[in-house]
Structures are given as C-alpha cells and as structure tokens.
Amino acid sequence: MKNYNIGLIGAGFMAKAHSLAYATMPMFFWPAPGIPIRKSICDVSIDIAKDAAQKMGYEKFTDSWKDIVSDPDIDIVDICTPNNIHAEIAIAAAKNGKHVFCEKPIAMTAQEAKDMLDAVQKAGVKHMLAFNYRRTPAVALAKDIITKGEIGEIQSFRGMYFQDWSASPESTLSWRFQKEICGTGALGDIGTHVIDMAQYLVGDIDMVSGFLKTYIKERPLQEAGQDKLGALQGGNKTGAVTVDDETAFSMRFKNGALGHIEASRNAWGRNNYIAFEIHGSAGSIFFNYERRDELQLCYATDPQDRRGFKTIYTGPNHAYGELWPIAALGIGYSETKIAECYDLIKAIAQDEEATPNFNEGYKIALVCDAVVKSDKQNGAWIFTGV
Amino acid sequence: MKNYNIGLIGAGFMAKAHSLAYATMPMFFWPAPGIPIRKSICDVSIDIAKDAAQKMGYEKFTDSWKDIVSDPDIDIVDICTPNNIHAEIAIAAAKNGKHVFCEKPIAMTAQEAKDMLDAVQKAGVKHMLAFNYRRTPAVALAKDIITKGEIGEIQSFRGMYFQDWSASPESTLSWRFQKEICGTGALGDIGTHVIDMAQYLVGDIDMVSGFLKTYIKERPLQEAGQDKLGALQGGNKTGAVTVDDETAFSMRFKNGALGHIEASRNAWGRNNYIAFEIHGSAGSIFFNYERRDELQLCYATDPQDRRGFKTIYTGPNHAYGELWPIAALGIGYSETKIAECYDLIKAIAQDEEATPNFNEGYKIALVCDAVVKSDKQNGAWIFTGV
Amino acid sequence: MKNYNIGLIGAGFMAKAHSLAYATMPMFFWPAPGIPIRKSICDVSIDIAKDAAQKMGYEKFTDSWKDIVSDPDIDIVDICTPNNIHAEIAIAAAKNGKHVFCEKPIAMTAQEAKDMLDAVQKAGVKHMLAFNYRRTPAVALAKDIITKGEIGEIQSFRGMYFQDWSASPESTLSWRFQKEICGTGALGDIGTHVIDMAQYLVGDIDMVSGFLKTYIKERPLQEAGQDKLGALQGGNKTGAVTVDDETAFSMRFKNGALGHIEASRNAWGRNNYIAFEIHGSAGSIFFNYERRDELQLCYATDPQDRRGFKTIYTGPNHAYGELWPIAALGIGYSETKIAECYDLIKAIAQDEEATPNFNEGYKIALVCDAVVKSDKQNGAWIFTGV
C-alpha cells in the first residue's frame, strides 16, 4: 500500500469532511488501495490554516495555495475553495503533475471547466470531482439496477434538491450568493449534484429549457471570518444577492428520455432533500437522500397482486458494503465521503479513470451554461453541446 | 329540503361513484341543502341501462341521452360519458334549463368548453365539474392554509399524477387511448386534475412549455362491452394509440409563481399518485392522494429547533368535517364524491356559484390546448390565453 | 336477488355508516347476493328516530327497540346501540327468528356474549359482528398472504390501536367512559378491534397478562342530547370516569406465537392508528390503518440485495376488488362498511357462516375478561378459556 500525500486547499466544513475520509478510509477498505496522508493544508488566513492543521491532522500549513501546488511532497491536490479559484488552482496543480480532486461544481463556467479538463489531460494526471452524493450506497444501487436492465428502458427522470437554510431573508450573504465568487447560486451549488445523478443514471443531456429565480435580493453582510451555512447573525449592512435562489429546468436526454430538475434553497421544511424518481419500461426507482439508507424499487414483473415499491436498506450486500456489517447501521455524510475517498485513491493507485472526472464535470458545466442561457431567453430550449 | 331529480348519463364506474353520493350525501350533511333523487339513468345499451337502474337505484332508464336532457322530471343532468359527447349533452341540457354536472375533463378542446360555458351562462343554470380530488379534506385544508396566508406568498408549485394501470403494453385499448373519443390521453384524463389543483390553490396559469409522449403505440382491442381500466385480457387484434401516455409541462402563473406538472400512466408502482408540493415565502405544503387523510405542513415561523413538516390528519375540525367524527376513520373515493355532491346540491339550492364550474373548466381546457400546441412546437412557451 | 329488510337500532354515527352500506352495497357488488332494504330505524328519542329515518332513508321509525325485534317485516336486526343493551336486544331478536348484526364489542362481559351466542345458535339465525377494520382490503390481503404460507410460520404479533380524541381532560364524559354502559374503556371500544385481527390473522389466544389504566379520572358531563366523540364543550359539572383510558397486555397464542396488544385513547398525534406487525419464519407484514390502502410485505426469499418491505396498494386484484377499478382510488371508512355489508348479506343469502360471528366475539370477550382479571391480579398470567 503506497502512501499518497494530500495537499488540501480550504479549511471550512468541506475540508473537515475530506480530512475525516483521509484519516479513516483504510479502516473500512482494507487492505486499502493506497494510504492517503494528510500532508499540508492551506487557508488564506495563516491563523486559520495553522489551527486547521492541528484540528484535522495535517503536518504542514500555509496561507498560499501556490505552496501546495508546487510542493514536491504533494501527490494529490484537493480543492475545497469557493468556485472562483477552482480553475486556476487545478490548472496549476496539473501543470505540476499533481492529481487533482476538486469540490463541485467544477468551475464558474463551462469554459473554465474545459480549460481544467485540457490541463489535466495534457498533464496525464488523475482528476475527480466531489459529487459525493452518488456515493450513497442507495444511489450506487440504483445505478446497478439500471445497468442490469432491471427496470427496462429509462423513460423519464425527475430530480430535486431542496434546502431551506437560506430561505430566511435574515440568512447572511455568504460567498454562495455572490456571482463573482460562485458563478451561479442554487444551480451550481446544489443543482449540479442532481445533474450529476441524472447524467450518471440516465445519460447525457441534450437540451434544456429553464429559468433562474432570486427571491431574496438583499441579505445581511457577514462579519469578517464568519462563513457558516445559514448563519442568521449578520450585521446591519446588507449586500446584493447576485445569483439564483432557485432553478428549474426541463431536459431531453440524448437517449430520448425526458427529465426535469429543480433546485431550491427556499423550500421551507426541506433540509437536504435530494430526490429522484425514475420511470422505466419495466419498473421504477425512487430515492430521497434525507432517508439515504433506503432505495425504493418497483418491478413491473412482480405479480399484480404483490406489486409495489420495495424499500431496500443498503448494507454489506451492496456497493461500498465494506462500510458497515449490517444494513441501517447508518449511512451519514461521513460514509459518503469515505466511499468517495476510496474511489479516488483506488483510481490513482490502480491507474484507472476516476469518476466523476473533469470530463463529466465539464458536461455538467455545459448543462448549467445552457440553463443560464435559456433563462436569459425566456426559457427557450437550448442545446447543451454535450 | 327540496328534492332535486338527477338524470345520470353513463353507467360505468363513475356512475357508481356519483350514485353512491346521491344516495348517501344527506346521511352526512344533515339537514341537507337539498335531496338528490336518483330519477333516471342512461346508457347506450338499453340492457345495461336497465341493469344499472336496478343496481344504482334509479326510477327510470333509457338508451338515449336526449330523453334525459328533455325529461321534464329532471333537474340536474349528470354527464358521466366519454369526453367526446360532453359538449353536445351539456349544451342541450342547458338549453332545456337543466343544471349541469359534468365529469372531467370538461371537453375535447377549449373551443368546446367555451361553447359549453356560453350555453350554461346563457341559460342561467348551475354548472359544475367533477374534479373530486380537490374535495379531499386535506386538499381543502391546503386551500384554507394558503388563503389565510399561513405559508406566505406562493413561490412555486409542482404537481404530479402518476398511475400504472396502463403501463403494460397488454393493457387494452379503451376509449381513453383514442383521440376521437377522449381528445388527449394522460393530459386530459389525469393531468387536468392537477391543473385544477394548481389553479385552485395557486391561481391562473399564464404560459406553458411542455410535451406529450406516447410510449406504447399499439394496444389490444377490447372485446365488445368490455371497458375496465387496466384490463389485460384483450383479443389478438390491436389498434393504434392516438393520444399521450405521459405529459410534462412547465408553467408560469399570472401571479409570478412558477410551476411544473407531470402526468403519466406509465409510472410503475404509482397507482393513483396525485401529489403536489407548494413552497411559499413562509412555509410549505405537501400532499399525496395515496395517503389522502394527511396534509404535510411546515411553518417557517416555528422555532428553528422545532421546525419540520407536520403531518395533519383531517377530521371533524377541517372542511367536510361532517364526514366522520374523528380523523383517520378514513377518507376514500366515496368520501370525496359525497363531499362533491354536497357542494353541488348546496350551490343549486342556495343559488350560489358552483366550483369548479365551466369557467374554471374552460381555463383548464385552455391550458391543455396550450400544452398540445407547445408540444407541436417542440416545447415552445405558449400563452394559455386564460 | 332477494330483499332483506333491515331494522336498525341506534341513530348515531355508526348508524350512518351502516345505512350508507345498505344503500350502496349493490352498486359495488352486482349482482348482489341480496338487497338490503332500510325498513325501520329506532332511537330512544322519537324525534331523533323520525329525523334519522328521513336522513338515512328508512321507511319506518320507532322509539322502542322491541318494536324492531318483533316487527314481522324485519329480517335482520342491526344493533348500533351502546354496549349495555347488546345482549338483551340480540337475544330477543334471535328468539324472534331475526338474523343479528351487532356492533362491537359483542357485549359487556363474556357471560353476556355466551348468552347471545347460545341464543342465536338455538334460533338458527345468522349472527355477525361489525369488526369492520378487518374488511380493509389490506387486512384481507394480509390474511391471504398468511393463509398461503407466504411468510411461513407466524412467530409474533404486535398490535396497537392509538387515538387521541379523548386525550384532553376537557373531552366530555360520553357513555364510552361509563362502566355501566360500556363495560370497559379502551379495551372494549378499540382494543377489541386489535384482538379480532390477532385472532383472525394468527389464531386463538391462550393466555394474557396485562393491565388497564385510567389517566383522566373526571370529565365534564355532556349536555343532554350531545354525544359526539371528542366533543370538548362540556358543562361545569364533571363525572367520574369508571373505565380504562389505556390497556396493554402480552399474550400467548395457542399455536405458540407470542403477542402484545396496546390500546390507548391518550396517544397524542395518533388519530385512528390501528397497526400490526407480524413476524413469520419466512417474512413479515406491517399494516397501519391510517395509511389503509397499503400493506407492507417482506419475503425472506427475496435475493439478499433486493430484499425489503414492499408497499402494496390494494385494488381490483385483491379482496373486495369490486370496490374501485384501480388501486389507491381510495379506501375510506365507507368502503370498509360496504365490504362488511356484502359479507353479511352474502352469508345470509347463501346460508353460510358469517364471520366474525358471535362465537368469535365470545372468544374476544373471554380475552377481555382475562385482561380485566389480570389487571386486578397485578398482571398475572390468566388463561382466557378460549
């Protein structure tokens, strides 16, 4: 088992999730395909970086991401920053021969994503995006069922990602509401997770028609240092929200299936409701991440009087079965990140293509760009160019 | 309590549902606003009509709907026929001064609906459509909550009607698959129920963009006399399906809210899944008819650590509280029809506007026509003209 | 189809439910095994009786149940009175050669039940009890699954009946809280429904150990004429509650299976929550009446990675499939009573044993008596004598 030194850029909640996975992945998947070593961590504040290194177990710290991408000790650059510097960091890391693991969405625009893809391909390094929700064992089970043809030909997909942490106008203006930092709002932040699932489970998306909507136009500024999702304690000053609170778009897949995706951060009562329902010619699937240990599955071929959605709890008989020895011991955010880490290290150690990689991320970015364009054209159908 | 003589045209499953309501509504709502009397029933087959009269308790029977609309004994003409003769019957009934109660959808096209509306308005008779699902107490509760502003300004609506009784290619070619009899398929048959709810709960629909899709192009012909939803026993001969199995469309309400509706008869595992989720600025509502005793309600104003969707079981404290003395004794199809019958008779007896009336039905027909037009134009946004 | 004249004693909510069924059963089950005719209705108040006759469609009315049991016109005496006069009426009816249909619980004590059973057997009339919840198609489906051995040998049963209509101390002192009228409280009123299901689905109950508990010792007296479940508007005077608000008891079935039953009218948030979970050697079943269109079923024999509870919606492929042409159109209280009426009339018309009959009711009464005895002996295990 070879060691892989991680250089992590960013020290927020996502850094915590990644670091947990690096620290513990081999406990679950053993012998591990490789051992991730928490080598260096970076934050723009040297104090935060120092503190984060201690807190998350990194050997070194820095306040410059350039130190990370140029550090000869580092094998894998892990990008947990806001979206606006994904591209610059990833390209620099690739040029230095580092494997790149990047938080979603891949970038601010499809053009940036294309540049990133070109860079990693040119450098011949591995590249992967942190769409961790597809690592939920129940989602991987859905993929297995579909791949085996158990629900026949896919006819339609509808996906949702609903949250309410920023549904209140008192929720502060984090970077996730500022276009120059995040690119888009609900679309890029959460909608991309659903696009990833749609692409993963059904196939490439050919056309979209949709819109973006901003319900809350001004939010209280955050105080310095503060960046907590949904924090309500802002100051008296406010700033403009320059991205969408909600998006919804219809789509046509290249294989002819129909789809619809909605993403909203203004859905009171929905906390982290990532759901999809897929209808096939021979069955259906339903998934809701809020009840993520479960997959709902209906087979058309069941006897008429014994037919219905089956609630399958994922466990040792399913993908990522190494996680826990019986079903419903519990899949949490941790477990999705541990599974993701396994797939990342495995791809690198075994010189396989990682997934979802920058190519898939680029296609997601093309879909996002098309949605933005459709919105500007009053919902016109736009080819994604995927 | 005045008696109102009913002339019922059609003798299928819907006739049974209406007759149950006529026979029993006063047992629940007492003193009743009026007493419906099962006077005369009509079927194109005189044998079926005769049998139906005995089975459902009608005094007379006939094989000609013209007998019904011209019968001086009849006060209310109840139209439970296939869609293609709604207009002709309703207009004739109105001309003869009968109140008209008509199954949904109102007609084959918006033009027919307009003619029906003109006729009843000119005649000054009452008119109502059998969108019974909005009589589910939980849906009426949703209306109450929205009207009182409890979830604030409505921002978005998504509605679904999923069934699977005809998802198998072996399911026979009933009139519901033949354009010349039904007009449209999933759109008119089940989608209109959701449009009715959208219009009822959110408001008028300004624009739509959507499509119609037919998955199964040929179905076995039904044998003579057979017309049972989902019957699998067809003969060897097949006929062409000329309407949609599924429709999906996005929409914008006149008040600015956004919406999306899907209706599919090819959703394996969904039996009669009529669901909607509404997001408002101050809360959310979710309803699923398969669990129709319940309404899910979330208030934004609940304390952060005690907030969530509340599952309210409807009962004597809610609309149609006369039905049963405690919640969850059970709302079935019967109960929705009994409540509907009460509203019909009350409107007539008290000379009030019934709802949903032909005007509302006409607006629904305009939405349907716009969806059909959008489908022909590859999903272009179409003004409904509502 | 022969007519059967009904003499209904009692004019409360249950009379309404029965009358609905008499009026409409043939609309569903056609040709009907027989036609119930609403002939005569009785209430102790002649005014109420007169009003009820008009409201529920009876030809005659009286204020003396003796008129009903002695009326040569009457074929079936239907007892919807409080429990304390079930025995007297049933015995008198049987002596007069009437078939007897009686609301649950059968009587105040097992001794009374035995006397009733002796009387109907001696008279050779049909006898049936209105445990309507077992007519829920999903419960009948559970019976079918168990009978066919699909979940193997039954190992354990747990059943609950939770309500909250009287959980408030302000809920008034209806007859259901007065021992001399009702015998027992939650035990007889609602617990007997669960005992009926246990006996129906699993088998005879051999021993019990349990208790009765009264949480609210005094309740406001009802005003004259008022008897509405859960009515909160009582006067200033209060009266003593002399029965249990809650009961719980463990049991052993004769076939060796283990069981536990709880019934409470003090379960806030549970409206009419009748639920059971049955574990067999080859599978499990779960049912919850609040979601009564559904049965949950798990087969041990399903592949390990595709195993889970299946949610089956009952419809035309299941028992009482005549009710509605597709699943989830909706089973309500009405539908359970219509199915019950069908079974009653069929048993009489075809000279079959009705079920649950007075023999089964007597066994339920023995179980209740044993629970009462166990409670008095601090939970000692008591043989039921079944």
Added chain:
Amino acid sequence: MKNYNIGLIGAGFMAKAHSLAYATMPMFFWPAPGIPIRKSICDVSIDIAKDAAQKMGYEKFTDSWKDIVSDPDIDIVDICTPNNIHAEIAIAAAKNGKHVFCEKPIAMTAQEAKDMLDAVQKAGVKHMLAFNYRRTPAVALAKDIITKGEIGEIQSFRGMYFQDWSASPESTLSWRFQKEICGTGALGDIGTHVIDMAQYLVGDIDMVSGFLKTYIKERPLQEAGQDKLGALQGGNKTGAVTVDDETAFSMRFKNGALGHIEASRNAWGRNNYIAFEIHGSAGSIFFNYERRDELQLCYATDPQDRRGFKTIYTGPNHAYGELWPIAALGIGYSETKIAECYDLIKAIAQDEEATPNFNEGYKIALVCDAVVKSDKQNGAWIFTGV
C-alpha cells in the same frame, strides 16, 4: 488540549467504529476537550493485532489485553471484546488507574456489572458504556423535549429493536449465540440499547414480566477466524444456539409510567430498526433509527386543526450540532460514534461523570437479569432491584 492515550482491546467491526471516532472527533468538536491518541491495540491473534494497528492507526499492538491494562502509556482502556471478558478487563484496568470505556452490554450478569462498578468507583476512574444510539442527535433531542416538559408527564413507552441478519437458519453460530461468551442473546446484544433509552428518557425500571425465545436451535459453526455478522457461509457442522433470538417484556417504571420492550433478530425486513414511541400527557414522540435524522413530535397544545406529528430533522440547532452545518447532511453510524467519543473525552478532561456509566449499565444488567428470571417463572412480574 491534553492528549489521552487509548488502549483498544478487540479488533473487529466495533474497533473500527471507535478508531474512526478517535481519529476524527477533534475535527468536529474544536477546540476539543482533549485529544484521543490511538496508542495500542490488542487482539488474541498477534497477526490480526499487527494488521489492525496498521489499518486503524495504532502505534503499538499486542495479543494480550494484560499488556494494555498495565501499559503506563495508556490513559483509557477501551473494551471491544465479547461480553465474557468485559468484567475481568475492566476491573484490572481500574485497578491500574485507567479510565474505562466499555462496549455494551456491560457484562454477562448484574453481579459482574456490580463488581465492575465497585472497581471503578474504588479506583476513582471515569467509566462509560458505548450505548452509542443515544448519541443520535434525534434521541438527544427527544431527551431535551422531555426534560423541558414539552410533552408533559410521561405515561407510556414502547421500544423495539428488530433485526434480520440472523433470521436465516443458515446464519452462522457467532459468539453472539453462545451463552458462555455473550450471556444472553437478543436481550443483551440489542435489547440493552432499548433499555438504555428507556432508562435515559423515562427513568428507572421497577418491575418486568417477559420471556426469551429461541427460534433457531442449531446453526452452522463458523470457520476459524470468521466472525462476520450474518455470514451465511458456515461449514457442514452445526452447534447449539444457547441464547434467545427474541425477547419481549412489559415493565413498570418507578415513576408510574408503563412500558414494553421487544428485541428480535428474527424480524425479516427490519435491518436495524430501533424505535420508540412515548406518550405524554401533553404530547408524543416517535423515533426510528432506520430514519435516524428525524424525530417525530406532536404537541397537544397545537391548535386542533393544525395538530399532528412534526418531522424534525436534526442539525446545527440541536445537540451535537457541531457535526454538520445543515440538517440532513447525514447522521450515520460514524456520527453517533464521534459524538460518543466527544462525550467520553469531555467527561475525562473536565472531570465530570460520564454517561451512561457503569452505574447505569449495572441497572440495565439488573433489568436483564430480571427478564431472565421472569422467563424462567413463566412471565411472572419480577422486581429489578434497581
């Protein structure tokens, strides 16, 4: 932040769960009350111990637990062994002045538990048991709600723990089926989790009446080295099951509340179904660990027409809010163990009483002993002596 050196005894699945928590707790709770250091790990097989040290990140390893308890480097002895050596190890550890963290159940019998309690009290060390399910934020929320009196006086508790990993007779004879190693079966293994919750949420248990039942009397022997929950691949030889597959018992709490607990490993379709429903005079609570992000809460004081169970997703506004920044990101088994680790280290670092400690564990053991005694006496009511 002081370091605390951990000596972990046992290298199975539970060791993995504990090690994950040691490695990552400070990432979540920061500044941490103390830093757990993975110092030494022990397994009876030196090869497994060596491998486990590498896999789980321990500095040292040994095949003798005596090395751990006598190691001057070790501050906290963590016992993840089968039940039969809990007492010996814990007592030895205490004598050497080590804090003791022990997996559940505390011991084979109440006597053993008492000896352990005496030892830790005499030594003045901290002691805690790994009933991790009470660290589920939703269970901690239930405690908060009850403590604040929000559902009034507790009237009744019913708890369940249902699994099916060993429901098949082909599931092998792990130590969990051998009395001399585990003491009791379903009772000690899973029932104790529910007893812990009952005691935590409602109070001390005064009397019990119950039974133990073994459905599968012989199981295939495990091959050497194999010990995986639910493993189906046994050899041809079988061995006797000497403990219960299922237990059920009624109980009376000291405060007068009534209760019932069931634990079964033969509940097909239930994977890790730990559920409780609590009725209070002013509300109710329902929890199901299979949907562990949620707590169901009903307030009696809600308006009658807006009352129902609220589904609260736990998150940053609840106990252990440091885990993830928004609700429903996901609580898994990992998160319960991280929260547990925090409470353990905090109690030691801040010199507070840990909970649940050996005193609470001893009381749980008394309840178990009483259930065993009741079973031997045909379900007689037995005082627990708590």
